[in-house]
Amino acid sequence: MAAKKLPPLKDEVERIVKEAGGWLNVIERVCPMLGPAIRNLGHSVDCPFPERHRNGGGQDDFRFSASTKQASHEGRAICSCNQDGWAPIDLLIEAGVGSSYVDVCKEIKRAFDKNGEYQAKVAPAPQRQRPRSTADDNARKVAAQKQIVKDLLPLGHPDARIGRLYFRRRGIPLNKAIGDVKFHPALPYYVTRTVKGVKVKELLGLFPAIVSAFRNGQGRVMNLHRIFLSQDGRKLDHPEVTKPKKVCSGLDNWSKASIPVATVAGCRTLHICEGVEKGWAIHLAMNETVKAANSCTSLPGQFVDRADYDDVVLWADHDPYNVVREKHGDGQTYMFKLFVELMRAGFRVCLMVPDTNPTTEAKGPDWEDIVVNEKVLEMPQAERFDYLRTRSLSGGVFTPTGHAKKLPTGGVEVQSQAA
Numbered sequence: 001m002a003a004k005k006l007p008p009l010k011d012e013v014e015r016i017v018k019e020a021g022g023w024l025n026v027i028e029r030v031c032p033m034l035g036p037a038i039r040n041l042g043h044s045v046d047c048p049f050p051e052r053h054r055n056g057g058g059q060d061d062f063r064f065s066a067s068t069k070q071a072s073h074e075g076r077a078i079c080s081c082n083q084d085g086w087a088p089i090d091l092l093i094e095a096g097v098g099s100s101y102v103d104v105c106k107e108i109k110r111a112f113d114k115n116g117e118y119q120a121k122v123a124p125a126p127q128r129q130r131p132r133s134t135a136d137d138n139a140r141k142v143a144a145q146k147q148i149v150k151d152l153l154p155l156g157h158p159d160a161r162i163g164r165l166y167f168r169r170r171g172i173p174l175n176k177a178i179g180d181v182k183f184h185p186a187l188p189y190y191v192t193r194t195v196k197g198v199k200v201k202e203l204l205g206l207f208p209a210i211v212s213a214f215r216n217g218q219g220r221v222m223n224l225h226r227i228f229l230s231q232d233g234r235k236l237d238h239p240e241v242t243k244p245k246k247v248c249s250g251l252d253n254w255s256k257a258s259i260p261v262a263t264v265a266g267c268r269t270l271h272i273c274e275g276v277e278k279g280w281a282i283h284l285a286m287n288e289t290v291k292a293a294n295s296c297t298s299l300p301g302q303f304v305d306r307a308d309y310d311d312v313v314l315w316a317d318h319d320p321y322n323v324v325r326e327k328h329g330d331g332q333t334y335m336f337k338l339f340v341e342l343m344r345a346g347f348r349v350c351l352m353v354p355d356t357n358p359t360t361e362a363k364g365p366d367w368e369d370i371v372v373n374e375k376v377l378e379m380p381q382a383e384r385f386d387y388l389r390t391r392s393l394s395g396g397v398f399t400p401t402g403h404a405k406k407l408p409t410g411g412v413e414v415q416s417q418a419a
Helices: 009-020 023-030 032-039 088-094 101-111 135-149 158-169 276-286 330-344 367-373 381-390
Strands: 077-079 082-086 181-195 198-215 221-228 245-247 259-262 269-274 289-293 311-315 348-352
Touching: 009 023, 009 101, 023 032, 023 088, 023 101, 082 088, 088 101, 135 198, 135 221, 158 181, 158 198, 181 221, 198 259, 259 276, 269 276, 276 289, 276 311, 276 367, 276 381, 311 330, 330 348, 367 381
Parallel strands: 269 289, 269 311, 311 348
Antiparallel strands: 077 082, 181 198, 198 221, 221 245, 259 289
């Protein structure tokens, strides 16, 4: 008698997933180490793959999608170490449940075999490259921040001439509206050297610096950003200085905080970008509230208070196409992730990406360059955003509910469709 033909493995797994109540239940059974993320669905937890992260080990970076509108999102996980996210099978391969699609499917079958007990494969316990800060660690960090902050001067102070010169050289004049951006007359710069096989931290010297504060949604200072300067108001150029721009050792999860570059009372529009200088140029052009993120990877998850803002304008960098990864540049990729997050939260959002042709050798102008080089500040205020839209890909990408700044000639808001 002919053997009974078994259904394809893919069909069997689909049946198991359906009977189990969805991928999340299947994932937690075959890979218990992902349980914390599943139980905090839609919220960030520590990445279970810290080895994929260079420094912080992925603290509060990993989460499962909470979307229930698309079946394809069920069981999908995302993290800063994987821009595109993992589908369930790929995630389980990453976790070591199996080395291939077939291996993982067979393990799922074994897990839901009603004829026997199941014990999940022992996945390697994630070893954090940098453990969470203790209370003593945080106390030391706060004390170090206060040591810097106590000597900060407003940029309008007579002794902050070098700081003002730095902005003037970039073509973006200062005024009293600049926010958590101050000047330090003599900030220590340390370098790390290896002496007899041991890393030693040594003081290189004291240099003037622009110091900016990262604040979380509650207004707490989470970290400080420093731009070290030479006496002529340029970024510090020294044989032993590899990074004239540096952040301090911040409190846990500080990367999701932002620098309040300029806050305009009663302004219901928020502008977000990377970098203090770019943020200030955008404020001068728009005369509205601006916050700056530390880097492109910190853009998703930036806190925007629904009680304070209705409209958000995202000024992305246009980074070159990554040939090795076959992905678009990080600047626009991560900013688009923030665009989607804010749209889902109910904001009216506009995404602005410079219409340039960046290469690895020449990135091309960013929004600060465009504002300065094309003399946007000399234009009438009412014409500036429309002009900058002509320098943006697709004239800017808008949420389906439009945006307060997208106005036709008649002055009535356009209900635009996102591109």
